[in-house]
Amino acid sequence: MGDAIEAARLRRTYRSRTGFIRRRTTEIEAVRGVDLTVARGELFGLLGPNGAGKTTTIKLLNTLLIPTSGTARICGFDVERETREVRRRIGYVFGGDRGLYDRLSGLDNLRYFAELYGVPPRDQKRRIAELLDLVKLAGRERERVEGYSRGMRQRLHIARGLLHSPEVLFLDEPSIGVDPVAARELRRTVADLAATGTTVLLTTHYMAEADELCDRIAVIADGRIQALGTPAELRTHADGRRVVEIEAYGVPDDTVAGLQRLSGVREAAVEARGALQILTVQSDAGVDVQGEVLHALGGVRLGRVSTREPTLEDAYVAIVSGS
Amino acid sequence: MIAIGTLLHVKQLSRSGLELTISLFIPIVQATLAVYLFRSGGESHRLLDAAVGAGMMGVWSSVLFGSGGAIQSQRWQGTLEMIMLAPRRPVLVLLPITLATALTGTYALLATLLWGRLLYGIRLDFVHPAAFVAAAPVVILSLGMFGLLLAATFVLLRNANALANTLEYPVWLVSGILVPITVLPTWTTPLAAALPTTWAARALREATAGGPVWPSVGICAGISLICLALGAFALTHVERRARAAATLALA
Numbered sequence: 001m002g003d004a005i006e007a008a009r010l011r012r013t014y015r016s017r018t019g020f021i022r023r024r025t026t027e028i029e030a031v032r033g034v035d036l037t038v039a040r041g042e043l044f045g046l047l048g049p050n051g052a053g054k055t056t057t058i059k060l061l062n063t064l065l066i067p068t069s070g071t072a073r074i075c076g077f078d079v080e081r082e083t084r085e086v087r088r089r090i091g092y093v094f095g096g097d098r099g100l101y102d103r104l105s106g107l108d109n110l111r112y113f114a115e116l117y118g119v120p121p122r123d124q125k126r127r128i129a130e131l132l133d134l135v136k137l138a139g140r141e142r143e144r145v146e147g148y149s150r151g152m153r154q155r156l157h158i159a160r161g162l163l164h165s166p167e168v169l170f171l172d173e174p175s176i177g178v179d180p181v182a183a184r185e186l187r188r189t190v191a192d193l194a195a196t197g198t199t200v201l202l203t204t205h206y207m208a209e210a211d212e213l214c215d216r217i218a219v220i221a222d223g224r225i226q227a228l229g230t231p232a233e234l235r236t237h238a239d240g241r242r243v244v245e246i247e248a249y250g251v252p253d254d255t256v257a258g259l260q261r262l263s264g265v266r267e268a269a270v271e272a273r274g275a276l277q278i279l280t281v282q283s284d285a286g287v288d289v290q291g292e293v294l295h296a297l298g299g300v301r302l303g304r305v306s307t308r309e310p311t312l313e314d315a316y317v318a319i320v321s322g323s
Numbered sequence: 324m325i326a327i328g329t330l331l332h333v334k335q336l337s338r339s340g341l342e343l344t345i346s347l348f349i350p351i352v353q354a355t356l357a358v359y360l361f362r363s364g365g366e367s368h369r370l371l372d373a374a375v376g377a378g379m380m381g382v383w384s385s386v387l388f389g390s391g392g393a394i395q396s397q398r399w400q401g402t403l404e405m406i407m408l409a410p411r412r413p414v415l416v417l418l419p420i421t422l423a424t425a426l427t428g429t430y431a432l433l434a435t436l437l438w439g440r441l442l443y444g445i446r447l448d449f450v451h452p453a454a455f456v457a458a459a460p461v462v463i464l465s466l467g468m469f470g471l472l473l474a475a476t477f478v479l480l481r482n483a484n485a486l487a488n489t490l491e492y493p494v495w496l497v498s499g500i501l502v503p504i505t506v507l508p509t510w511t512t513p514l515a516a517a518l519p520t521t522w523a524a525r526a527l528r529e530a531t532a533g534g535p536v537w538p539s540v541g542i543c544a545g546i547s548l549i550c551l552a553l554g555a556f557a558l559t560h561v562e563r564r565a566r567a568a569a570t571l572a573l574a
Contacts (some may be wrong), residue, residue, distance in 0.1 A: 006445045014569055029481045064404055087410035098401025101337035104331060115324045116409035116416065144574075160405070252398075 002076050003062060004168050004199035005038035007233040010070035012056050021052055023230045032155075032223035033070065038201060040167075043194040046203045048062050048218035049320055051222050053223040054203040055094075059171050061201070070263050075167055087137050088118070091166035091226035095176030097153045100145045106132075107141040110163065117164040131159035134189065158189065168199045175209060207313035219319045231312055238282070238310030241266060242297040243288050246302030259296055264289050276303070282314055324411075328419030329426065337388070346381065350435035351442070353377035357435075357501060358443045366417060370447060373437035375531050376501045379524050380433020385494055389424025390470025391487045393417060394478040394561075396569075413553035413562045414471065421474055425467030429459070434572065455530035457539045462523035465547035470518045471554035474563055500524040521547040541567045 012031040017271050018024050026154060038044040059065040061072050063083045079086040091272045101109055107128065114124045117296065132138040135155035145153065154174060171190065175183040183206075191213055194200050204210055210217055211231045218228040227234055251270055257281070259268040264287030271278045279297075283289040290307065312317075325534050336342060357373035366373075397403040397420070406416050406442035439445035449455045477486065495501060498520035504512065515521045529536045562571075 048523045062408065065564060065569055066563070087408055092408055096401075099405050101331070101400070101402065102333050103335050108331055110332065112328060112367065113405070113409075115327045116406060116411060118410055215491070277559075 001100055001308060002073075003037045004040045004042070005036070005044075005072070005074055005201060006068055006306070007034055007057075007072040008058070010034040010060055010072055011068045012053075012060055012065060013068045029223055031060065034223075034225055035226065036218055036225065039178050039323065041194065042215050043132070043190070043199045043200045043202065043213055045217040045222055046201060047205075047207070047210055047213060047217055048203075048220035052221045052320075054220055055172055056223075057220065058092075058172050058203060062090050062170050063087055064092075064174065067107040074202055076308060080313065088164070089167045091161035091169045092165070093157045093161035093169070093171050093174050095154065095173035095178075095255070096179075097150050100144040100153060100156060100160075103144060103146055105142050106137055106148070106152075106159075109145060109156060110141075110159060113160045114163050116312060119164050125211045126167075127163060128159075134162075134184070135159045146300055146308065151178050152181070154178050154186070158186070162193075166198065168201070169193060171202045173205065175206060176237065183209070184270050207311070207316055211312045219316060221320045225320070233312065234251065234319070235315045237313055238315040240316065241282045241310050241315055242287075243308050243310055243316070244281045244283070244293055244305070245308060246281070246293070246297070246305050248277045248279050249301040249303075251277050251279055251297065251300055254295060255300070259293060262289055262292050265293075267317055269317060280314070282310070324415060325419050329422045332420050332423030333412055333426050336423055337430075338474050343426075345429070346385065346430040348432045349384075350378065350381055350431050351438050352381050353431075354435045354442065356437045357509065358439065358445070360501070364388070364551065369532065370445045371437070372528055372532050373501070374435050374445050375432070375527050376524060377439075378432030378435035379500045379520075379527060380495045381435060381522075382428035383520055384491055385431065386421070386427030386466045386470040387427050387473065387487050387491055387494070390425070390467070391477040392472070392484070393420045393424065393474040396430040407562060407565075412555070413558040414551070417474055417558060418468070418471055418551070421470035422464060422467035424470055425463045425527075428466070429463055432459070432463075439482060441454070449531050451534040451536060453532045454536040457529065457561040458530050458536050459486045461540050462519075462526050465519055465543045467555070468524055468547040468551040472550040472557070475553075475554045475557035478561055478565075494518065498524055505506065517546065519543045519550065522546065 003220060008105055010031055011033055014028045014030055015025050018026065026153065034057055044056060046094050056065065060067050061074065061079060063079050063086050066080055074086045075089050076267065110128045111124065114128060119127055121204050135158050137152060137155055137159065144154065148156065155294050175186055178186060186207060191198060192201065202213065216228065216230055218225045256268050256270055259265060259281055264283045265281055266284065267282040269280050281289060281293050354374055354377050357377040358370055359370055361373040397406060406486065409416055436447065440447060497507065497515050498518050499515060499518065504515050524537045526536050526539035528542060529539060
C-alpha cells in the first residue's frame with residue numbers, strides 16, 4: 001500500500017486581471033514547487049505564516065484547485081484527473097464559522113452532506129448519531145446552526161468532514177477562534193482519528209498544537225517547504241540559541257529593529273497579547289545579550305524578564321526568518 | 324439524493340424572513356396589476372387567468388434570481404467548496420438548489436391566488452382543477468431544470484446580476500404569462516416557443532380557463548430536459564474552470 005499523500009514539484013500561480021482599457025495581468029506564485037509524502041495513518045502538520053501557501057497547498061491536494069504544474073496523488077489517485085476517486089477518500093474541514101447552512105439544524109446539515117457524500121441511506125442514521133456523540137453535539141442537533149456558538153459550528157464542521165469515513169482528512173486551521181477548552185477537545189478528537197488509522201494533514205498557527213499532535217511537520221514559507229521533520233528534529237533549527245523573553249508595554253517598531261542589529265542577536269519579535277507585548281529575542285547561546293537588550297529598551301515599561309531554552313516556536317521563527 | 328437535497332434547500336430558503344415576506348407581499352402588487360389590466364381591457368371574466376399568470380411571474384422571478392444566483396449565493400455562504408467537493412457530478416449537486424428555488428416560487432403563485440380572492444373577490448373556478456394541481460408541480464419543477472442552465476451560464480458572466488434584472492420582465496412578456504403572445508410582434512414567436520416559461524404558463528392557463536393541458540406540460544418538460552442536459556454539460560466545464568481560476572471560494 002502506497003503513501004496517503006504524494007506531491008511532487010507542486011506549483012500554483014494565481015492570475016488576476018485589472019484595468020478596463022489597459023488590461024494588466026498580475027501573477028502571484030502561491031506555491032513554488034512543494035514536494036512531500038505523508039504515510040497512511042500519519043498526522044502531518046503544515047506550518048507557516050499568513051500567505052505562506054498552506055491553504056493553497058491543501059486545496060491543491062483536495063481537488064479544489066488545479067495545479068499550475070507538478071503532480072499530486074491521494075491514496076494513489078491523481079488529484080487532477082481522478083477527481084471523483086480522490087473526493088471519495090478525503091474529508092475537508094476549515095476553520096471559521098462559514099460553510100454551513102445556518103437556517104437548517106445541525107442534523108439537517110449532516111443529513112444533507114451525508115447524501116451528497118454518498119453515505120448509504122441505511123448507514124446514515126447510525127453514522128450521524130456516532131458523530132454527534134464524537135463532537136459532543138448530541139442533544140443540540142435539532143437546533144438551527146445560526147444559534148450555535150463558534151465552537152459548536154467548528155465541531156459540526158468536523159462531524160461533516162467525517163461523515164463518509166474519509167481515509168485522508170484535511171484540517172485547515174480548525175482551531176482558529178475556538179476557546180482553549182474546545183481547542184483541547186478538538187486536539188483530542190484529531191489525535192483519536194489518527195490513532196484509528198485516518199491520515200490527517202493539519203495546518204495551524206498554534207505551535208503547541210502542532211508539537212502535541214503531529215508525527216512530522218513541514219514549515220512552509222514563501223510557497224516552499226523550508227524544513228521538514230519530526231517536532232524534535234525541527235527544534236534543532238534553534239540549537240545553539242538562547243531566548244530572552246520580556247514582558248513589555250508599548251515597544252516602538254524601530255526599537256525592535258534596533259535590537260535585531262545588536263551583536264549576537266539572531267531574531268527579535270514582538271507578540272501582542274492585549275495591552276501586553278511579549279518581546280522574544282533569540283541570540284547565540286554563547287552570548288549574553290540580556291543587558292544590552294534591556295539597555296536598548298530604556299524608557300519602555302517592562303514586566304517579567306526571563307531566559308529559557310528554545311521551543312518549537314523559536315525553531316519555527318528561526319526557519320521562517322531564514323527563508 | 325435529489326429529493327432530500329431539494330427538500331433541505333426548500334427548508335433553508337423558506338426560513339429566510341426577508342425572502343418569505345417578499346414572496347408573500349410582492350404578489351399583492353402583481354395581483355393588483357393583473358386585475359386592473361384585465362378589467363380595463365373588459366376581460367373581467369378572465370381574472371382568475373390573470374391571477375394565475377401573475378403567480379407565474381413570481382415563480383419565474385424566483386427561478387431567475389434564485390437559480391441564476393445559486394452558485395454565487397453558495398459562494399457567499401461559504402458552502403460552494405463543500406458541496407463541490409462531493410464525489411458527485413456537478414449537475415447532481417446543483418439541481419436540488421435550482422429545483423428548490425422553483426418550488427419556493429410556488430409561494431408567490433399561492434399568495435397571488437389568495438390575495439386575488441381576498442382583495443378582489445376572484446373566484447377560484449378552475450375548468451380543470453385536478454389537471455391544474457397535477458400540472459403545476461410538473462411545470463414548476465421543469466422551470467427548476469431551466470434554472471440549472473441559468474445557474475451554469477450566469478456564473479460565467481461577470482455582471483450576471485445586471486443580466487438577471489434585465490431578463491425578468493422581457494421573459495414574462497415574451498412568454499405570454501400575462502398578455503397573450505398574439506398581441507406581440509411576430510419576431511417574438513420563435514423565441515416564445517423555445518422558452519419553457521411559455522409552455523408552463525400556457526399549461527396552467529389551459530387548466531384554468533380550458534384547453535388541452537398535457538401537450539403544453541409535455542413540451543415544457545421536454546424543453547426543460549434539454550436545458551438540464553445543456554446545463555449539466557456547462558457545469559462540468561464551469562467546475563473545471565473554477566478550479567483552474569480559483570473562484571470556488573470567496574477569498
